[in-house]
Amino acid sequence: xxxxxxxxxxxxxxxxxxxxxxxxxxxxxxxxxxxxxxxxxxxxxxxxxxxxxxxxxxxxxxxxxxxxxxxxxxxx
Numbered sequence: 001x002x003x004x005x006x007x008x009x010x011x012x013x014x015x016x017x018x019x020x021x022x023x024x025x026x027x028x029x030x031x032x033x034x035x036x037x038x039x040x041x042x043x044x045x046x047x048x049x050x051x052x053x054x055x056x057x058x059x060x061x062x063x064x065x066x067x068x069x070x071x072x073x074x075x076x
Contacts, residue, residue: 012026016036 007027009025009027010029012024012028012031013021014024014031014033014036015021016039017032017034018036018039020036020038022036
């Protein structure tokens with residue numbers, strides 16, 4: 001490696017919006033994030049699948065009909 005061209009690699013404090021913080025290593029002194037593994041719904045087990053406004057039912061009803069573009073064409 002060449003001398004004096006690489007950034008300093010140091011211990012870094014990562015702070016989340018929820019108040020959680022942990023240390024890692026980086027070229028920055030401090031990293032601020034909005035979501036971490038403690039407050040993210042996927043990792044905390046609070047993930048919910050919401051069907052707002054019946055989107056799935058609306059989709060099924062829309063494409064269950066006889067659309068000309070979706071109808072199979074008869075081969076001659």
